[in-house]
Amino acid sequence: MKTHATHYTVVKGDTLSAIAARFGTTVERLVEWNHIADRDRIPIGLDLLVAEPNPSESYVPFPGAGFFTSTQDHRIIMSMGIRLVQEDCSAWLPPEGPTSLWTKTARESYAMWQRKLGYRGSDADGIPGLASWTKLKVPYFNNEGD
The missing domain is CATH 1.10.101 (Muramoyl-pentapeptide Carboxypeptidase; domain 1)
Incomplete structure (x- = not known):
């Protein structure tokens, strides 16, 4: 698992529901934040925004x-x-x-x-x-x- 600030890189076997549960969010939010067209197919290596930005942070952290x-x-x-x-x-x-x-x-x-x-x-x-x-x-x- 590769994570940074508010991102996660998809690995083999991942599902949106499992990723959502891991990061305390919903599948609907992941779909919205990442403009995912097919929620049943997420490519390995895709870098997902998995958490809302921290409002106390002024700038987007480096997504990798x-x-x-x-x-x-x-x-x-x-x-x-x-x-x-x-x-x-x-x-x-x-x-x-x-x-x-x-x-x-x-x-x-x-x-x-x-x-x-x-x-x-x-x-x-x-x-x-x-x-x-x-x-x-x-x-x-x-x-x-x-």
Whole structure:
């Protein structure tokens, strides 16, 4: 089991009901938080948001590099994208802007952030790491605005 702050990575044999019970939540919340289309099939390796963010925390904790996959669709990515635009690190072309999808453009934008921080070579590959994520200070979405 791999966990961090409010996330859990699915392993073989997991079910949403077992994960919900383990983290004291409901299947319905897991489905809502993670935009799960088929609650009977959750892929191994999927990084799930399993707990509501702690309201005393100001920023989203690093969800782990494995969170950023080509199939990821999560509001954390939208919040990250908005921060990247604010930092003038945006590969999105107008009128396009950040979405909740982890795309090539999102990765290119994050790579711009890494280069702004002074990272070079493979350290500026566009995949978030703990240090660069912490410096970006990605805010939580509030329930009214997402």
